[in-house]
Amino acid sequence: MTTPPVFPTNFPPNSAPDDETEWRLPPGPPHPLHRYVFKPWVRLGRPILLFEYLHKHFGNIATYRLFHTNIIFINDPEYVREILINQSSSFIKERTLKRMKILLGEGLITSDDPIHIRQRRIAAPAFHRQRIAAYGERIAASAAAQRDRWQDGQEIDIAAAMMELSLEIVARTLFDTEVTDDIRRINDDVNTIMGLYNFLVALPKLESYLHWPIPGVIRFRRSRARLNATVDRLIAEHKAEAALGGNDKGDLLSMLLTSKDEQADAEGQHTGMSDKQVRDEVLTIFLAGYETVANALTWTFYLLSQNPEIERKLHAELDAVLGTGNGGHRLPTLADHPNLRYTEQVFAESMRLYPPAWAMGRMSTKPVTLGPYRIPPGAHFFFSQYILQRSEEYFPDPLRFDPDRHTPENKAGRHKFAYFPFGGGSRQCIGESFAWMEGVFAIAALASRWSMTYLGDAPPVPQAKITLRPRDPLRMRLIARTADDARG
Numbered sequence: 001m002t003t004p005p006v007f008p009t010n011f012p013p014n015s016a017p018d019d020e021t022e023w024r025l026p027p028g029p030p031h032p033l034h035r036y037v038f039k040p041w042v043r044l045g046r047p048i049l050l051f052e053y054l055h056k057h058f059g060n061i062a063t064y065r066l067f068h069t070n071i072i073f074i075n076d077p078e079y080v081r082e083i084l085i086n087q088s089s090s091f092i093k094e095r096t097l098k099r100m101k102i103l104l105g106e107g108l109i110t111s112d113d114p115i116h117i118r119q120r121r122i123a124a125p126a127f128h129r130q131r132i133a134a135y136g137e138r139i140a141a142s143a144a145a146q147r148d149r150w151q152d153g154q155e156i157d158i159a160a161a162m163m164e165l166s167l168e169i170v171a172r173t174l175f176d177t178e179v180t181d182d183i184r185r186i187n188d189d190v191n192t193i194m195g196l197y198n199f200l201v202a203l204p205k206l207e208s209y210l211h212w213p214i215p216g217v218i219r220f221r222r223s224r225a226r227l228n229a230t231v232d233r234l235i236a237e238h239k240a241e242a243a244l245g246g247n248d249k250g251d252l253l254s255m256l257l258t259s260k261d262e263q264a265d266a267e268g269q270h271t272g273m274s275d276k277q278v279r280d281e282v283l284t285i286f287l288a289g290y291e292t293v294a295n296a297l298t299w300t301f302y303l304l305s306q307n308p309e310i311e312r313k314l315h316a317e318l319d320a321v322l323g324t325g326n327g328g329h330r331l332p333t334l335a336d337h338p339n340l341r342y343t344e345q346v347f348a349e350s351m352r353l354y355p356p357a358w359a360m361g362r363m364s365t366k367p368v369t370l371g372p373y374r375i376p377p378g379a380h381f382f383f384s385q386y387i388l389q390r391s392e393e394y395f396p397d398p399l400r401f402d403p404d405r406h407t408p409e410n411k412a413g414r415h416k417f418a419y420f421p422f423g424g425g426s427r428q429c430i431g432e433s434f435a436w437m438e439g440v441f442a443i444a445a446l447a448s449r450w451s452m453t454y455l456g457d458a459p460p461v462p463q464a465k466i467t468l469r470p471r472d473p474l475r476m477r478l479i480a481r482t483a484d485d486a487r488g
């Protein structure tokens, strides 16, 4: 789940040092950002332009200012490691992201310690490897249903198709249901609220406006009330079924409802989550796990359509692992996963060029030292997977789509934080194994049967919203692979 692309608006000034010389900020544009509004690198809603400019002109670390707030932009894997791991106790989540609390409450993405650490402990078993394995079958079945619906020569918007597939997978793995009206309603309401997000975070004290008849706020209120009611009902239904002896249905929600903290509380009890906490986590997982994977798959199929040699290699692996007998390719199973190496590398390389979580943010709560710089508390820090993972320094010929960059040998020779689509440290994506399995199984099920030709006149334009998604529909023509294709 990514840090939204909005810039902070209403932050307290950074605390003044006792001794001005104590702080040493990285270089950057001398004036606050609003003085550059006519520059081509300052465009509302297009922060990547600014990040590219800062990287080009100031190197691997730069400071820019938004009114009184210092914002440090980092493009150095070692500094990323400092923030996410070595000095992580000096940082909290960046505040614009935390304002998502209006939607997600105290879920994993928005909470800080000590709430976060407890929630993470309780949620962890739902994401253990053994547990993820059980979701694999549901993922493959959903992808199979999608591939069977497609027709040879059909024109599709692959972005919409991958959203639909991802929604179906979320429905089956989170709630153990089909895409019912409830699921569509959750989807619509989350989309409405996220569509209003930039507007909502711009309101300085949103909480005090929540009862005002402002059109955007009314829409937010309505969507949030409906969302809470729908999720609360799904939770109540799960609990009622469990009470009737339905036990664990094998989905994420059942796990969140039954899991207990392995650490005892002050009274010596091992308690679980309250219903409100489960609701916050359900919405968090829905938001974090749905659009991210859909976009990663969309970009993967676009990149495959542009790189026939790589597509051929992928097909060769799928034919070898999943067979090409009379019934065509069988569906991937857990046992196949280790053999779908190249498929995984294709997915990894797609997320290098088009990372769904394209940037992350933190705020310092203590003085921070990065190389020669000493930065005061209250500074904001951004680093962007999109920029770093396209750096020539770590990925020669960076725009070339080359899955071999992700062989074990090549990975071993690279800094861990030159490639970090799932973040790192204590806030690393809890759904990472889930996402790899989903990506690999969906690519395997779909690409074994279908090839795609891109129908756009120009390359698709990535848009850095909550996730990195194509700005326009991404039109593809489907071409059925024949038995001859499979025989090579």
Ligand code: HEM
Residues within 6 Å of the ligand: 001, 002, 003, 108, 109, 120, 284, 285, 288, 289, 290, 292, 293, 296, 355, 356, 357, 360, 361, 420, 421, 422, 423, 424, 426, 427, 428, 429, 430, 431, 432, 434, 435
């Ligand atoms: C390709 C798909 C995905 C990508 C690229 C991705 C990326 C990320 C990143 C970068 C973070 C860390 C954000 C930060 O530290 O500021 C994160 C956190 C998180 N992700 Fe994912 N994610 C993906 C899929 C999923 C899935 C499938 C789920 C759940 C089923 C999920 C659930 C979460 C949760 C709950 C967090 C918050 C973890 C915490 O702070 O403890 N993500 N994700």
